[in-house]
Amino acid sequence: MTSPYDIAIIGGGNAALCAAMTAAEAGAKVLILETAPKAYRGGNSRHTRNFRCMHSGPLGPLVESYSEEEYFADLMKVTAGKTDEHLARLAIRTSEECLPWMQEHGVRFQPSLSGTLSLARTNAFFMGGGKSLVNAYYRTAEKLGVDVLYEAAVTHLQLDSDRIAWVDYTHAGQSHRISPKAVVVASGGFQADTDWLTRAWGEPAKNFLIRGTPYNRGVVLADLLEQGVQSVGDPTQCHAVAIDGRAPKYDGGIVTRLDCVPFSIVVNKNAERFYDEGEDTWPKRYAIWGRLVAAQPDQVGYVVIDAKSLNLFMPSVFPPLKADTIEELAVMMGLPADKLRATVEDFNAACGDTSNFHPTELDGVTTTGITPAKTNWARPITEPPFYGYSLRTGVTFTYLGLKVDDTAQCSTKDGPIKNLWAAGETMAGSILGQGYLAGYGMTIGTVFGRIAGREAAAYAN
Structure with missing residues (x-):
């Protein structure tokens, strides 16, 4: 029951590493x-590409400025207001010093990538990319004296009144128990547990693909929620x-994402359009398409x-499927050819003047007379x-998580847990009630990882 460690950090991705350092x-x-083997360390952070950052002037690779108010407005658009404004603004405001x-x-x-x-x-x-970030942080953590156990699966945190008394984990076929002074949970969501996803979503979840690590199964999250930690x-x-339908069940990552939606029409298996493909620029709207596809028959779109x-x-x-005619393409995709031809013809007839087409800005090149309309890039x-x-x-991470305050501390209904903090995807639901904003997960993980590490160290010391 004794431990040579002041702090145990559960998880091995961006938030965990920021806390550890x-x-x-x-x-x-x-x-x-870290539950994963060394080669797969880093959780979903391995698959990331960027960090959304407020800045009052040019900063590092960032040009011009991106104010707190604009950043927050972008977040409000995608979450439809479902956010804790205090925590959201804390993440936004602190991001500038994080870079x-x-x-x-x-x-x-x-420099940023071009295109959409x-x-x-x-x-x-x-x-x-994210793999380089993770590797850099592990190198820095090692220099700072942080120890890492891979394939160490945490099975239980014992909550004793208002503190965590011990941590149980398995490693190399053996069970272990340690009692650190403080614990930081940074072990992600539960998305890799498809049974849990199915309990939440129903049968459609069995058709979902998991973009990220297969190791985020929500074991620690479930354990703490069962003991009354606030969610x-x-x-x-x-x-x-929305990701390429040919992606693997797990761990396909960022390369399976499809950025072509704004320049396309998207149909369901009945060859019917079901949503405005040109609603907003891709970084602000791409995360709604997973849910839109989930609502279609067989959870598939084209x-x-x-x-x-x-x-x-x-x-x-x-590579995409390629055909000389719409009918041929329909056959290749398993769609009713006559219906897809009619859908394309109706869409084409609804397109107007395209002279203002601009692929990277809202251009107002819209359709008229069809439902749903396409409000930009309609050619x-x-x-x-x-x-x-x-x-x-393609599910990246789930939003059910541990409720935290602005010091990243967890609580029960009776008050704060003295030595338990959470960071990253396991508490991101505090800020992301729905939707997503490109790069914001890394912002949350970095900001709250650093806060959790600071607070846990202050308590341990």
């Missing part, structure tokens, strides 16, 4: 318990995007574009060859 710099002896901190801890940035992302002003891209969020809300749109977006890792699909992708719901 911050606590170690404050003089605490830190142990990271230089990230650089000091080994992260390198690159268009995030040069708002999002700082990691050189080498936040809706189990059916999650960061869910993208149709023509030759003039093929090079306007970042390609998926899988006729007329130029062969024609291309198609299948879409499935």
